[in-house]
Amino acid sequence: MQIISRVVQLEEGKENGISVRTGQYKSFRPKLLLLLGLFLAVVVTIFIISVSAVKYTGLQNVVTTFVPCREDGPNSLSKLIRQPPSALMHSMTDEELLWRASFRPERKGYPFKRVPKIAFMFLTKGPLPLASLWERFLKGHKGLYSVYVHPDPSFTAKFPADSVFYKRQIPSHVAEWGRMSMCDAEKRLLANALLDISNEWFVLVSESCIPLYNFTTIYTYLSRSHHSFIGAFDEPGPYGRGRYNENMEPEVPIAKWRKGSQWFEVDRDLAATIVEDTLYYSKFLEFCRPACYSDEHYFPTMLTIEKPTALANRSVTWTDWSRGGPHPATFGESDVTENFFEKIFDGTNCTYNGRDTSMCYLFARKFAPSALEPLLRIAPKIMGF
Numbered sequence: 001m002q003i004i005s006r007v008v009q010l011e012e013g014k015e016n017g018i019s020v021r022t023g024q025y026k027s028f029r030p031k032l033l034l035l036l037g038l039f040l041a042v043v044v045t046i047f048i049i050s051v052s053a054v055k056y057t058g059l060q061n062v063v064t065t066f067v068p069c070r071e072d073g074p075n076s077l078s079k080l081i082r083q084p085p086s087a088l089m090h091s092m093t094d095e096e097l098l099w100r101a102s103f104r105p106e107r108k109g110y111p112f113k114r115v116p117k118i119a120f121m122f123l124t125k126g127p128l129p130l131a132s133l134w135e136r137f138l139k140g141h142k143g144l145y146s147v148y149v150h151p152d153p154s155f156t157a158k159f160p161a162d163s164v165f166y167k168r169q170i171p172s173h174v175a176e177w178g179r180m181s182m183c184d185a186e187k188r189l190l191a192n193a194l195l196d197i198s199n200e201w202f203v204l205v206s207e208s209c210i211p212l213y214n215f216t217t218i219y220t221y222l223s224r225s226h227h228s229f230i231g232a233f234d235e236p237g238p239y240g241r242g243r244y245n246e247n248m249e250p251e252v253p254i255a256k257w258r259k260g261s262q263w264f265e266v267d268r269d270l271a272a273t274i275v276e277d278t279l280y281y282s283k284f285l286e287f288c289r290p291a292c293y294s295d296e297h298y299f300p301t302m303l304t305i306e307k308p309t310a311l312a313n314r315s316v317t318w319t320d321w322s323r324g325g326p327h328p329a330t331f332g333e334s335d336v337t338e339n340f341f342e343k344i345f346d347g348t349n350c351t352y353n354g355r356d357t358s359m360c361y362l363f364a365r366k367f368a369p370s371a372l373e374p375l376l377r378i379a380p381k382i383m384g385f
């Protein structure tokens with residue numbers, strides 16, 4: 001209503017103005033012409049002076065004062081899009097955050113120089129006992145990575161200001177193993193990391209994960225890969241297809257039902273695909289409940305349906321399931337030997353960009369806090385950092 005009445009007022013004002021001017025025009029015609037002539041003369045003089053001023057003081061000055069203003073001005077592309085949010089803590093609800101993070105450019109390429117970064121997303125219960133190993137791994141690579149930490153909401157980390165984990169905690173909620181709340185936490189990490197336009201590869205890790213190579217090697221491996229590393233396999237039997245519920249049809253057919261470890265790496269396009277999904281989410285929320293564990297099925301299945309050719313169908317995080325049971329083995333101080341790592345490095349073959357390779361894993365889990373000392377000791381020799 002307000003807008004309409006304002007428009008009406010403006011329209012009326014316009015008409016009034018015209019009628020007043022027409023009256024003046026008729027009675028003061030010669031005077032008006034004289035004034036117009038004088039005005040034109042002044043305008044021409046000002047134009048000539050300014051053109052010669054630009055010529056003699058040099059165009060460069062004008063350019064140098066203009067460009068920084070264009071790049072850093074309050075509403076420049078730089079301020080609006082390129083710079084990551086200055087603080088990770090925000091008051092958005094999950095719904096608001098996922099909606100905001102699902103924005104993606106449709107136009108190819110970036111109209112600025114963009115150095116793609118790896119986002120390391122730490123899904124944790126609380127403290128990060130292996131933090132100093134990660135600090136060493138990331139040292140010297142500022143600008144090529146970002147760190148995000150999603151702990152239990154009751155936990156507040158205290159890292160010194162020079163730590164890579166300093167103020168990298170995001171707003172979190174309780175995540176329960178095997179439940180949809182675990183996928184919610186992973187989506188929350190992805191969404192927060194998507195807010196930084198420079199993040200290109202998104203790696204989910206836990207407090208018990210370690211890197212197996214130096215940063216340069218891992219960056220090269222991820223950036224040159226034609227696929228994202230998320231485990232997705234079709235497993236017959238009770239722990240694979242047996243968890244499928246046919247109420248998920250037709251959106252989720254059994255032929256596309258996949259299983260995979262939750263520790264994934266996805267590129268920006270897949271991250272956005274995960275964050276924007278509401279269709280498969282509602283199916284899994286309703287029909288994948290224990291003994292169906294959504295954190296093992298939701299992302300592998302929905303990505304197999306939506307973006308199958310973008311997937312490597314294998315994870316780059318090594319885990320030892322050989323001891324059996326629902327949880328993988330945890331390694332402590334006495335396990336961390338050179339021989340132990342030789343087995344990880346040479347134990348499997350896989351494909352990378354269509355070629356066979358024995359370099360299948362970039363990260364490994366699970367390591368207990370007691371493993372930190374021996375890990376720091378052998379890292380320079382075994383992992384190259």
Ligand SMILES: *[C@@H]1O[C@H](CO)[C@@H](O)[C@H](O)[C@H]1NC(C)=O
Nearest residue numbers: 227304308309310311312313
């Ligand atoms: C992964 O699996 C999908 C089908 O589920 C397939 O289309 C894709 O080519 C596979 N990726 C690789 C690297 O083989």
Ligand SMILES: *[C@@H]1O[C@H](CO)[C@@H](O)[C@H](O)[C@H]1NC(C)=O
Nearest residue numbers: 346347348349350356357358
């Ligand atoms: C991996 O491939 C190499 C060369 O083809 C072979 O010598 C090795 O035994 C394979 N390793 C495993 C664990 O299959």
Ligand SMILES: *[C@@H]1O[C@H](CO)[C@@H](O)[C@H](O)[C@H]1NC(C)=O
Nearest residue numbers: 213214215216217383384385
């Ligand atoms: C990283 O490790 C590779 C071997 O894995 C080595 O050739 C390279 O020099 C290392 N880079 C740095 C910066 O230490």
